[in-house]
Amino acid sequence: xxxxxxxxxxxxxxxxxxxxxxxxxxxxxxxxxxxxxxxxxxxxxxxxxxxxxxxxxxxxxxxxxxxxxxxxxxxxxxxxxxxxxxxxxxxxxxxxxxxxxxxxxxxxxxxxxxxxxxxxxxxxxxxxxxxxxxxxxxxxxxxxxxxxxxxxxxxxxxxxxxxxxxxxxxxxxxxxxxxxxxxxxxxxxxxxxxxxxxxxxxxxxxxxxxxxxxxxxxxxxxxxxxxxxxxxxxxxxxxxxx
Amino acid sequence: xxxxxxxxxxxxxxxxxxxxxxxxxxxxxxxxxxxxxxxxxxxxxxxxxxxxxxxxxxxxxxxxxxxxxxxxxxxxxxxxxxxxxxxxxxxxxxxxxxxxxxxxxxxxxxxxxxxxxxxxxxxxxxxxxxxxxxxxxxxxxxxxxxxxxxxxxxxxxxxxxxxxxxxxxxxxxxxxxxxxxxxxxxxxxxxxxxxxxxxxxxxxxxxxxxxxxxxxxxxxxxxxxxxxxxxxxxxxxxxxxxx
Numbered sequence: 476x477x478x479x480x481x482x483x484x485x486x487x488x489x490x491x492x493x494x495x496x497x498x499x500x501x502x503x504x505x506x507x508x509x510x511x512x513x514x515x516x517x518x519x520x521x522x523x524x525x526x527x528x529x530x531x532x533x534x535x536x537x538x539x540x541x542x543x544x545x546x547x548x549x550x551x552x553x554x555x556x557x558x559x560x561x562x563x564x565x566x567x568x569x570x571x572x573x574x575x576x577x578x579x580x581x582x583x584x585x586x587x588x589x590x591x592x593x594x595x596x597x598x599x600x601x602x603x604x605x606x607x608x609x610x611x612x613x614x615x616x617x618x619x620x621x622x623x624x625x626x627x628x629x630x631x632x633x634x635x636x637x638x639x640x641x642x643x644x645x646x647x648x649x650x651x652x653x654x655x656x657x658x659x660x661x662x663x664x665x666x667x668x669x670x671x672x673x674x675x676x677x678x679x680x681x682x683x684x685x686x687x688x689x690x691x692x693x694x695x696x697x698x699x700x701x702x703x704x705x706x707x708x709x710x711x712x713x714x715x716x717x
Numbered sequence: 718x719x720x721x722x723x724x725x726x727x728x729x730x731x732x733x734x735x736x737x738x739x740x741x742x743x744x745x746x747x748x749x750x751x752x753x754x755x756x757x758x759x760x761x762x763x764x765x766x767x768x769x770x771x772x773x774x775x776x777x778x779x780x781x782x783x784x785x786x787x788x789x790x791x792x793x794x795x796x797x798x799x800x801x802x803x804x805x806x807x808x809x810x811x812x813x814x815x816x817x818x819x820x821x822x823x824x825x826x827x828x829x830x831x832x833x834x835x836x837x838x839x840x841x842x843x844x845x846x847x848x849x850x851x852x853x854x855x856x857x858x859x860x861x862x863x864x865x866x867x868x869x870x871x872x873x874x875x876x877x878x879x880x881x882x883x884x885x886x887x888x889x890x891x892x893x894x895x896x897x898x899x900x901x902x903x904x905x906x907x908x909x910x911x912x913x914x915x916x917x918x919x920x921x922x923x924x925x926x927x928x929x930x931x932x933x934x935x936x937x938x939x940x941x942x943x944x945x946x947x948x949x950x951x952x953x954x955x956x957x958x959x960x
Contacts, residue, residue, distance in 0.1 A: 479751060490722060491883040495756040523953045525727035526879075529896045531950040537957045544960065566854040569861075574852040601955075606939075606948035614814070616797025630871040631896035634924050637875015638882075645723050645883065658760055658869035674960055681872050696843070705843035707762040710754050716770045717778070717910045 479710070494648050499693050501586050501655040504686030509542050509591040510652045515685060518646035526639040530607050534619040534628070535636050536599040538674045542591050550670050551595065551682065552588040554660045556580055562659070583692055586655045590684035596636050597664075597675035598625050625677055636680045643683070653688040656681060729886050731936050733822045733893045736929030740773040740827040741890055746928070749888070753881035757873070761844055765857040765870050766923065768877070769831040769910050781907065782831065782898075782925065783824035787816055789899045819935055822893040827929035830881075832874045833911035834867065834921035836860050863902075863913055867921055874923040881926070891931035898922055 519537070528534070540547050563575040587593065603610070603617045611617050618624045644654050661667065664678055696702040750768065759765075771778050791814050823829065837857045840848060847853035856862040857870075882892050905911050905920035912920050939945040 479747075489752065489884060489887055491726070491880070491887055492752050492756060494723070495880060498756070498758070500758070519957050520953055521724045521727075523950075523956055525724060525730070527730070527732070527894065528950060531948055533951050533956050535956070539957065539959045541959065547960075562856065563852055563854050566856070571859055572848070572852060572854050576852045601951060604947060604949055604951075606944055609947075611797075614794050614798055616793040616795075618793065618797070627900075629868050630900065630921075630923060633868045633871035634875040634878065634896060637872040637877075638879040639875075640872070641876045641879035642727060649723060656758070656872075658872055662868065674958075680868065701843055704841060704846070705762055706841050707754075707759060708764050708837070708841075710751055713754055713764050713766070714750050714768045714770065715910060716772065717775065 491645070494645060497648055498644060498654070499688075499691040500583065501653050501684065501686070501688045501690075502583060502692045502695055503585055503689040504590050504653070504684070505689045506589070508687045510647075510650065510685060510687065512541070514650045514652065515539075515592055515647070518643055518650065518652075521646045522639050522643035526635070526642050528635050529631060530617065530619065531604055532601045532607075532617075532619040533635070534599060534601045534632055535639075535680060536597055536675065536677075537639075538595045538597065540593040540595070544593070547672065548588050548590065548593050550672050551593060551660075552584060553670065554667060554672070555584050555587055555657055555682070558659055558661045559584070561661075582695075584657065584659075586684040586686075587657055587682060590686045592685040594683040594685070595672075595674065596640070596680045596683070598629065598632050598677040598680060599675070600625065600677070622677075629678060629680075633680050640681060640683055647685060651687075652685060653691075655684050657684075658682075723883065726883060726886050730882060730892065731931070731934040732819065733826075733891050733927070733929070733931040733933070734818055734935050734938055735821060735931075735933040736826050736891070736927070737932045739930060741928060741930070743772065745888065745890075746770070746772075746828055749881060749884050749890075752884050753877055757877040757880050759873050760869060761855070761857065762841055763837045763844075763855075763857040764873070765835055765837050765866060766874055766877075767833050767835045767911070769833060771829040771831065773827055775829075778908075779824055779826070779829050782829065783820065785904070786820050786823050786895055786898055786925070790817060790820070790897050793897075818938065820895060820897070822927040822929075823895055823925055826893075826927035828927070830926040830928065831908070831911055832878070832923040832926070834863055834870055834913045834923065836863065836913050860914060863921060867923075870921075871923045878924060878926055885928060889930075891929060893927050895925040895927075898925055 566572040902919040
């Protein structure tokens, strides 16, 4: 198909594309090399400023654990690891798998435990701004303000969180700072609080680590001669012209 | 490098109320979508979603989706009235449903993208081996795990949407989104392309995104009503908390 060749050729005309092609999942960060706090703060501010939100609510909160919070990062890693075990055991119980990884730690979750910065993004109810207060008076339903509606709006908040995280990624990559994400963790906030992670009262949406990479995941796969096997689905499988 | 390049670009994005009638050329749309696909990451490289593209010749389908959005809004307003009139009984009497002009972009645009959940037919070669030999559970391939994986799919859709946005704005093309849409999986029986379960005709829609050349923006509409200073987002320290 001609346009695909053209797209590959044209990619260098796109600053965004060239920048984002540099993003790779990090297996491990350089220990002791910490991105300047002002760079992280600046990137977070830019992401806040440029990420849109339904009704300007931004019904989520970004909790930033800095370089000294080893204990909390270890606890978050446990939320990830235990969830992984639980998901596999449930799959076996349902007959969708026959074996589990036998509680082995997935090395690709290592970035959650050892990083300069860890972001935990949780949902958070929000009061409407002045414009929407008026809309509410006229009968609009502002679902983002109700704590008992948090679980009903999870999907649309997660789309917004994805947009925020992508923008943040772009701004950090401009400083040559690497990032990685994880969506595998217990969603039940009670489990977090019980474990001692009491920064939020609401459902977690995603985790993101920030630092300078020691090694990317794809480099490890290359070393194992498995890089070519771990491909995303073809373009035509995802993009459907109707 | 303290570059403002991307920031300046992203600051140009505004919600569109009305697009110009000229469509975005199909070749450009295909290139933009290809590049967004290329740079968007996904857990286990699964990409458990479809990006359904409704081009300029699919007006009837866009009308249908627009009505779903409006009906959904009406439904939730009425649900909210039940909640709010407990405190203010006068409210229900004064309520009149008005179609929100911020949804017009769903109906009139060059292209409308419908992001729908898909059940991945099989993992890639690497994960096939992980499933077989290591006990990895490929949840994105299971029909009964659609609800359980919806949040992480929504997050991934957000990544894709944001990448496509940046690529579009770079080319002077505008985009807008809508998250107000029927969330119930049985409310999309008339959009077969979006079904993840063909037998039961179920669809999980994560987001709607319109694309085109903007003619009239929501901030201009707010300005015309002298409301632009009222519709602001929460301050950064309400959203970002350093621990």
